[in-house]
Amino acid sequence: MDEHYPVSKKNKIRQLSDYANYDREAVQRILDGGLVAQVGFIDDASTVVVPMIYGRKDDVIFLHGARKARIIRMLEQNNEVCLNVTLVDGLVLARSAFNSSMRYRSVTVFGKPKLVKSMDEKIRAMRIISEHSMPGRWDELRAPFEREVKMTGVIELCITAASAKESRSMPDDEDDDYDIPIWAGVLPLTAAFGELIGDARLLPGVEPSTTAKSLQGRIV
Amino acid sequence: MDEHYPVSKKNKIRQLSDYANYDREAVQRILDGGLVAQVGFIDDASTVVVPMIYGRKDDVIFLHGARKARIIRMLEQNNEVCLNVTLVDGLVLARSAFNSSMRYRSVTVFGKPKLVKSMDEKIRAMRIISEHSMPGRWDELRAPFEREVKMTGVIELCITAASAKESRSMPDDEDDDYDIPIWAGVLPLTAAFGELIGDARLLPGVEPSTTAKSLQGRIV
Numbered sequence: 001m002d003e004h005y006p007v008s009k010k011n012k013i014r015q016l017s018d019y020a021n022y023d024r025e026a027v028q029r030i031l032d033g034g035l036v037a038q039v040g041f042i043d044d045a046s047t048v049v050v051p052m053i054y055g056r057k058d059d060v061i062f063l064h065g066a067r068k069a070r071i072i073r074m075l076e077q078n079n080e081v082c083l084n085v086t087l088v089d090g091l092v093l094a095r096s097a098f099n100s101s102m103r104y105r106s107v108t109v110f111g112k113p114k115l116v117k118s119m120d121e122k123i124r125a126m127r128i129i130s131e132h133s134m135p136g137r138w139d140e141l142r143a144p145f146e147r148e149v150k151m152t153g154v155i156e157l158c159i160t161a162a163s164a165k166e167s168r169s170m171p172d173d174e175d176d177d178y179d180i181p182i183w184a185g186v187l188p189l190t191a192a193f194g195e196l197i198g199d200a201r202l203l204p205g206v207e208p209s210t211t212a213k214s215l216q217g218r219i220v
Numbered sequence: 221m222d223e224h225y226p227v228s229k230k231n232k233i234r235q236l237s238d239y240a241n242y243d244r245e246a247v248q249r250i251l252d253g254g255l256v257a258q259v260g261f262i263d264d265a266s267t268v269v270v271p272m273i274y275g276r277k278d279d280v281i282f283l284h285g286a287r288k289a290r291i292i293r294m295l296e297q298n299n300e301v302c303l304n305v306t307l308v309d310g311l312v313l314a315r316s317a318f319n320s321s322m323r324y325r326s327v328t329v330f331g332k333p334k335l336v337k338s339m340d341e342k343i344r345a346m347r348i349i350s351e352h353s354m355p356g357r358w359d360e361l362r363a364p365f366e367r368e369v370k371m372t373g374v375i376e377l378c379i380t381a382a383s384a385k386e387s388r389s390m391p392d393d394e395d396d397d398y399d400i401p402i403w404a405g406v407l408p409l410t411a412a413f414g415e416l417i418g419d420a421r422l423l424p425g426v427e428p429s430t431t432a433k434s435l436q437g438r439i440v
Binding site for chain 2: 050
């Protein structure tokens, strides 16, 4: 398999192109690090952007929602869908507003949406989505009921074009601005899971599994 | 001013509508809490979703980018733009995959994009965007150069429709599932700024201002 996604008019990054990357590895790594994707599609000739959870297997992204949800109906009707996942890693406080920016990891993906129909494939995709944000949890839960699978609409999005953009930069100021006596640097932003909070109806003696406990403190 | 945004076919939330909210206050509060908006627009009959920083003043969202960037050219050509801001606050680990979900704050906004042309209005918008993520910083920096303002494309998006969706829920399981001896609850996710990291070219004796220091530890 090619190491890079093809670069076309559609996914070519023109601004700050030093930060651009079309490597499969970079695109997939950022996708794997995110929790929510913003999915854009066309509805009545307008664009709609909706947040969705997702999962990835190779070059396929899986999305799901209630079978009757607008997003699922719309994806069925769109020849192409675009989604973006962005993780913000900090503020870059430069010596001017113009050069101030953010640290981020971002990926934009285009793909053709396809409704997944068979029960087996739907369950497989639901598992991939679940494992994306809650690794190890699926096998600890009861198997899905048939009616739950039927109520779930699953979309398979095979990636046709993608680009990543990442900045881990420090301020890059105008030459003259370095003489201004102002502090400049970076303020990192970290998203991290905290500690598990049990619900009010736990059975006596039931504790979080090792898998559930391993999610604590994880950095996104 | 009306306390709610009008509800129409476009912004009506149909799934999990208990979590939906059309209050100006809720929409604006979530917008004010986010750092990046995913902006969707139409380019060559496809949807494109791009992350952008933004700022808000009353019912107007300001976006900016390089004057020549595709996003700015495209916004000029789109009658309507949709953007979404989503903050993830945790995982809801239910007793089944079907009832597992996330805690989040999300807002979807529609508006008509307008290119801001006058220098004064552009600077005012650039200040609003800067203050959104770096409050207090603008007044500490040198004033923007005329060429910097000219190189910046600024879009004004007057909100025509909006909806918020928030979940702070605990697991809500099927009646029978409460008898399964599995742990269930919530794993909170918190995004927080860390400590300032100075760049390598600080002038001797230059320390972060009180304003810059006040950004440390802030929760998003």
